Each structure stands twice: as C-alpha cells, then as structure tokens.
Amino acid sequence: MADPARVVYQCQGGVVLEAEAAAALGVIKSDPDQRPSEVEVDSDAVLIEVAPAGGPFQIRTPHAIAAVRGTVYVVDVTAEGTSVFVSEGEVAVFREAGGDEVTLTAGDGVDVRNGEPLVVRQWPERRVRALLNRFGR
Template sequence: MQGLFKAGFVLLACTLSSIEIAAAQPANQGCVTENSPGMTQTLRCEAGITIIAEDGARYTLQSGSKGRVDAVELGGKALLIEVAPKPGGNKFQVVTPQAIAAVRGTKWAVDAAGDKTSVFVINGRVGVGRRTGGRGVTLGPGEGVDVEPGAPLTVKRWAPARVSALLARLGQ
C-alpha cells in the first residue's frame, strides 16, 4: 500500500454512501446503464468513468462527498474499468476482499474469485495493494498481478491467452 499512497491515492473512509448493483439492475449515482449485447452490462458514470460488469458480477458502487461514483466494492466475478484522464487526476479505486486497485486515468480489469483477486492493466498505471496493508505494486500496460493470501505480489506480463480469456468475459 505504501506505493499507492506515494502516488497520491487514498483509501476511502467507511462513511461513503453505496448502492449495490447486480448485473441486471439499473444503476444510479450519476450513472446510466446500458445493457450490452452478450453477457455484460455497461455503466457510464459522471467524470468519464465507464464500468463494464461481467454477467453475475457482485459489486457496490460507492460515492464520496460530491455524490459521484469514485469507487467500487467488488465481491465476485470481473469488472473492466475505464477512467478518463482529466487535469488534476481522476481518482478511482476497486476494492475486493483481498486487494485495493487505485488509479488516475486508465483502463484495467479486476477479477475477484474465491480467495484471489487478479488485476490486469490495458493502458495507464494502476497501484495494487492488499487490503490488510503492506507494500504495494504498480502495474503498467500489459502487466497483471494475482493477490492471494500468503503469496507475494509479483508483477507479471500476462500471456495473450489469459488476457483474451478475461476480456472475452467482459465482451471485449
């Protein structure tokens, strides 16, 4: 997590308001829902944030004091997030049971399954750390990390087959 804080990312406080979303339910908090062909749902939110949810993904949108979505709590399956760059940065994070992935202006995927969270960056940079603290890592384009109990956070260039399989689940 130390790397996340050095990059200017902060953990959101527990006082955030939230709305739980299932893949077939409408969203709010400044987001418009688009049902995509196939097995995904797309949310287009204020501040240039797009969230594509795998069918059956369990997640909760979270917003800060301005009422805009600035985080997602992901409980299962995968999300593809695109955050448009803007002057001063556009802070956004995805929190899973194992990890926190925080960013400013990028496109990345987060997959939460069982006791493992996988994060893959398509473009931009993403800081990833454990929810329990400790040293985090920064991912660049084409890099991913698996966050599992007892295993080190090791940044790897993902094989094309693994990238394709994850992105296919997200309609990409």
C-alpha cells in the same frame, strides 16, 4: 462468438464500469455531482475505464485495492483472491489489509492471494485474451 452477458454503468466524470452479469459491485464513495471515487467488487470481473484528470478512483475487493488516475483495466474477484490486469495506463495495487504495493503498466497483471507475495508479470496473450473475451473484446 456470442456477446457475453454484462452490464455497463456510465458514471459521472468519465468512469465506465463494464461488469459481468453476475458481478457483485457497489459504489462506496460518491458525490452526487461528481464521478464515484471508490467501488467495491465482491465477485466476478469488472472492466474499468477511467478518464484521465478526473481525480483518484479505486476498486476495493476483499483481497486488494486497485487505484488509478486514468486507465483501462480489469479486476477479477474469486473466493481465493483478486487478479488485476492493465490494458492501458497505470494502476497501483495493494493488499486490502495493507502491506505490499505494486504498480502495473500496460500488459502487466498481478494475482493477490493470501500468503503469497505480489509479483508483477507480463501476462501471456492466452490469459489476456481469455479475460478480455469475457467482455466481448
């Protein structure tokens, strides 16, 4: 299998953002001497690795916010919604507009779509493999 096209951003304080080549993302909040605390993703997928004990960090999409303390997870954004999958650690996911909140642990995923409840599920291996293959993993 060919290595998929992606861009890796190594940020201060142990944050690594591995984005699909076409992913639209930007840093919202950042102190120049510290790691970013908030990144916005508008399309495609980003694999996030956050070193523990570095303070709060969150990914904001048009549909959801995924907040962590230290973990490895993927946020995949489409026009219809946002999917979040946790490979390691723990991630809180809630709607951008407020409301429901769920906590994901390793192997869990959630799809955030307008008008649908947030349901945590252990994702099937096939879905996990398809997502992680987009990052050559």
